[in-house]
Amino acid sequence: WKELAAIRSRQNTWRQSLASLFTTASTVKDADLVEIAHQAESAISELEWGGRVQVVFPSTETAILASYCTKEWLSDNHMVHYISWLTEELCQNLCTEKVVFCDSFFLELVCRAYNAREEYLTDIKLYGWLHQAAQKLVTGENAELATFANPGGVHWTPVVLNFMKKSITYADSFAPGQRAEMEPRLKEALEWWTFLHTGEEFTYEEMAIGSQDDSWNCAIFAGNALAHRYLPVQNPLIRSRDGATKQRLELLLWVVRKEN
């Protein structure tokens, strides 16, 4: 019965996503979005609903893809898809920026290191990887580190560190063009980490980002801001709710096509 209940739950998740796609396809006026919604419907019908997405590391349950079709908040697992897509986009478009995209937990781990500052300096076994990440930025092996912050555990925002320019670039889709303030605990930890490895104080710069006017698409606006930063022609800033919906479905299609 437990197994049946799990199957039922997954079926319901996918039914809701299909219903949501149907609504999108039948109500929006944007012809491109309607077309993508139809493509997503057809892609989902060929998907093994109960399996796992293996093509993007680390693997995640296929069921999380259903969230792309709805207004559900996106999780760190979706951000893994976004980071993989961004990495592939930069590679395919021969972007010369030496940017490294880091997991959305990267900044949380910097905060953890900040809270154990003495250990960070002495326990190379535990924090060696973070020292290495800093070293690659100091030497220019990686020109920029791009990732996502999750302030308050409810919102996604893009963050870029550049050790050559000594800058922290940040944006918030709820305050584009308004010099959004980073979460204090994150700011403190980042300022400590960057100063420790460079001996200089970093300045804050603002990243271009679309303006979010809904309550569920911050992940898409954050990812689009990074895509726009490195490939502005291919990725114009999202300016509307339909644009964000389209991006959600494009991300879904990217994962499904890789999987198939």
Next chain:
Amino acid sequence: MSEEEQQIPPEDANAPINVKVVSATGDEVFFKIKRSTKLSKLQGAYANKVGKDVNSIRFLYDGARISDTDTPASLDMEDNDTIDVMVEQVGGCVPCSS
């Protein structure tokens, strides 16, 4: 090579190692695990121990996520290494006002 040296057994490649799992609040849980055992087993045991759904937490080693097929051997883990455990992150609407 002396006779004494010859008698030392080669290091057991599958010998168990001690692994520390540390949560965001600093709580530590210790496990002894064979180097060939999938870490997904450790993840399930940790989730059970702390009473959480395994899908709602993430495990990272050296800043990278641990996948279902990873083992201590595949990640070159050593005795007394640490795994960071994080709570699932979600985001949608609330602007950062802090």
